[in-house]
Amino acid sequence: MTRLLHLDALEAEGVFLMREVAAEFERPVLLFSAGKDSVVMLRLAQKAFAPARIPFPVLHVDTGHNFPEVIAFRDKRVAELGVTLEVASVPDALASGRVREPADGSRNRIQTPVLLAAVEKHRFDALFGGARRDEEKARAKERIFSFRDEFGQWDPRNQRPEVWALYNARIHPGQSIRVFPLSNWTELDIWQYIARERLELPDIYYAHEREVVDRDGLLFAVNEFLPLRPGERPFTTKVRYRTVGDASCTAAVRSEADTVERVIEEISATRVTERGATRGDDRVSETAMEDRKREGYF
Numbered sequence: 001m002t003r004l005l006h007l008d009a010l011e012a013e014g015v016f017l018m019r020e021v022a023a024e025f026e027r028p029v030l031l032f033s034a035g036k037d038s039v040v041m042l043r044l045a046q047k048a049f050a051p052a053r054i055p056f057p058v059l060h061v062d063t064g065h066n067f068p069e070v071i072a073f074r075d076k077r078v079a080e081l082g083v084t085l086e087v088a089s090v091p092d093a094l095a096s097g098r099v100r101e102p103a104d105g106s107r108n109r110i111q112t113p114v115l116l117a118a119v120e121k122h123r124f125d126a127l128f129g130g131a132r133r134d135e136e137k138a139r140a141k142e143r144i145f146s147f148r149d150e151f152g153q154w155d156p157r158n159q160r161p162e163v164w165a166l167y168n169a170r171i172h173p174g175q176s177i178r179v180f181p182l183s184n185w186t187e188l189d190i191w192q193y194i195a196r197e198r199l200e201l202p203d204i205y206y207a208h209e210r211e212v213v214d215r216d217g218l219l220f221a222v223n224e225f226l227p228l229r230p231g232e233r234p235f236t237t238k239v240r241y242r243t244v245g246d247a248s249c250t251a252a253v254r255s256e257a258d259t260v261e262r263v264i265e266e267i268s269a270t271r272v273t274e275r276g277a278t279r280g281d282d283r284v285s286e287t288a289m290e291d292r293k294r295e296g297y298f
Contacts, residue, residue: 007193011044014181016165017144018048018128021179022055024169025126028179029086032058034074035244036190037130037182039199042081044181045128057084059127061115063107064091065225065246073202088118105225106249116152119176126169126177134186135273144183150174187242187274188267195260207240207258218251242274 021028030045032038038058045054060074078085090107093099098117099110119127131142141156145167148154160168171177182190194201212219213226213234220226222234225248239252240263257263 007189007196010185010189011047011193013184014041014044015048017167017179017181018045020167020169021126021128021177022049025177027122027124028056028126028128029122029124030054030056030058030128031130032060032074032078032085033130033244034060034070034077034202035130036194036201036205037132039077039201040185040190040193041128041130041181042077042083043193043197043199046081054081054083057086059086059088059118059122059124061088061111061118062090063111063246064089065107065248067202067204067221067241067244067247069204070202070244073200077200086118086122088114090114093117105227107246108249112152119152124176125171126179128179128181130182131180132182132185132187132190142178142180142183144180145169146178146180147171148176148178152176154178188264191260191264191267195264202244204241204244204252206260206263207238207255209236210239210252211236212239212252215251219253220251221247223247 030038030041032042042054042058045056049055058078062071074085090099090110093110093114094101099113101107102109118124133142143159143162145160145162146154147158147160150172162168169177185193193199211222211234213222213228213232215229215232219237219239222228225246228234237254238256240255240257241250241252243250255266257266
């Protein structure tokens with residue numbers, strides 16, 4: 001009897017979910033931030049439908065506070081695969097008055113209404129997300145098929161049972177499903193798969209010299225979206241990013257890991273999740289992520 005290796009089993013599950021969604025839903029879309037998790041999802045989509053093209057578009061919620069390396073990689077990867085890129089623009093929503101600039105400068109919270117407007121505009125009924133259960137405790141409450149109501153809201157007490165590999169895809173008009181093909185993956189699995197598949201990533205995932213400032217124990221890059229506070233002194237050190245969110249709230253970690261093999265060694269030894277180590281927006285409260293998810297966040 002043939003036994004699947006660990007990564008083979010995870011890949012097979014992801015491919016199955018991609019095909020299941022394409023068969024069950026009319027207008028699926030893949031949320032693509034150009035981060036490592038969404039890069040892996042694109043690979044799963046490639047394998048699910050090869051030799052045909054990926055049969056659904058990708059959607060990026062652009063806050064306007066992105067690292068330039070990430071946007072450049074996004075456009076390059078989309079062009080290579082020949083997929084349609086839809087952009088839900090927070091700057092456009094600010095200009096039109098649909099959302100307001102938060103006082104703290106972080107646009108994470110106002111991504112949600114922009115995302116929901118894009119879902120309504122394009123009538124997306126299934127959204128592939130790259131969330132993993134090891135990222136954050138609110139993520140661990142998700143099912144693989146996560147039901148969202150007519151307002152895009154998530155209620156962890158109103159999720160559907162998932163017995164074996166059976167998923168309930170029935171929805172009424174206006175409702176949608178978030179689908180998480182990476183639910184059973186860990187950060188280490190992601191990096192091992194990246195190594196196996198030789199996947200390219202934005203350069204900021206690997207160690208490099210960058211000017212940063214230490215703010216409450218987190219190393220934030222000095223940039224136009226993060227004005228220095230009185231008394232703060234920037235310095236240059238070798239860092240890398242474990243996740244690629246907004247430049248205004250995503251911190252780097254000190255690192256010498258400049259290759260995928262060295263990153264895997266580093267991840268194998270760490271005991272702090274990537275969001276816990278790098279995301280300032282999750283420190284607002286104990287339930288910061290869950291509160292945003294209830295409103296319709298990724």
